[in-house]
Amino acid sequence: MAPYRQMLSKIGVTEQQWRVMRVLDERGRMDPKEIAEAACLLNPSLTRIMQLLEKKGLIARKGNPEDRRRVHVEITAAGRDMLVAAQPESLEIAEKLRARVGQDKLDELLDLLNSLAENGLE
Numbered sequence: 001m002a003p004y005r006q007m008l009s010k011i012g013v014t015e016q017q018w019r020v021m022r023v024l025d026e027r028g029r030m031d032p033k034e035i036a037e038a039a040c041l042l043n044p045s046l047t048r049i050m051q052l053l054e055k056k057g058l059i060a061r062k063g064n065p066e067d068r069r070r071v072h073v074e075i076t077a078a079g080r081d082m083l084v085a086a087q088p089e090s091l092e093i094a095e096k097l098r099a100r101v102g103q104d105k106l107d108e109l110l111d112l113l114n115s116l117a118e119n120g121l122e
Contacts, residue, residue, distance in 0.1 A: 003093045011086055012056075016041060016049050021058060024075040025083055029062075031070055040117065058082060 008018055019039040024030065027038065036046045050073060053059040058079035064070040075083075098106055 001093075001097075003096070004090070007086060007089050007093065011082060013053075013058075013082070014049075016045065017053055017058075020046070020049055020053060021075055021079050021083060024059060024073060025080060029072045029074040031064070031072055035073060053079070 005015065008015060013021070016039070019041070020035060023035055023038045032043070032046055032050065036043050039046070041049070050059060050061065054061060058076055059073055060076050061071045061073050064072050
């Protein structure tokens with residue numbers, strides 16, 4: 001989706017980084033395994049993505065007080081601000097896509113993608 005890639009390029013994040021930030025914004029604090037599953041990423045890829053997002057100040061890792069071996073990850077105020085700033089353009093792109101393919105086909109595509117995500121490819 002070239003329009004989304006262009007938008008993300010302007011704000012300095014990749015599609016995968018964007019997905020991680022969106023997941024954290026929508027679901028709140030999570031552990032890395034939950035993030036990987038929700039964002040459809042492999043754990044090794046997620047580790048690298050989180051390092052970059054943390055370096056940019058867009059997410060923060062915090063120790064889990066119940067289990068010191070684990071961490072929780074959350075979006076920062078700067079990360080949330082980035083999502084809010086990009087929202088108008090993101091919604092505009094989504095509306096153009098909806099106008100081009102129609103709501104019925106878009107709903108069908110989303111249903112298929114959700115089914116794949118829920119049932120896996122096994």
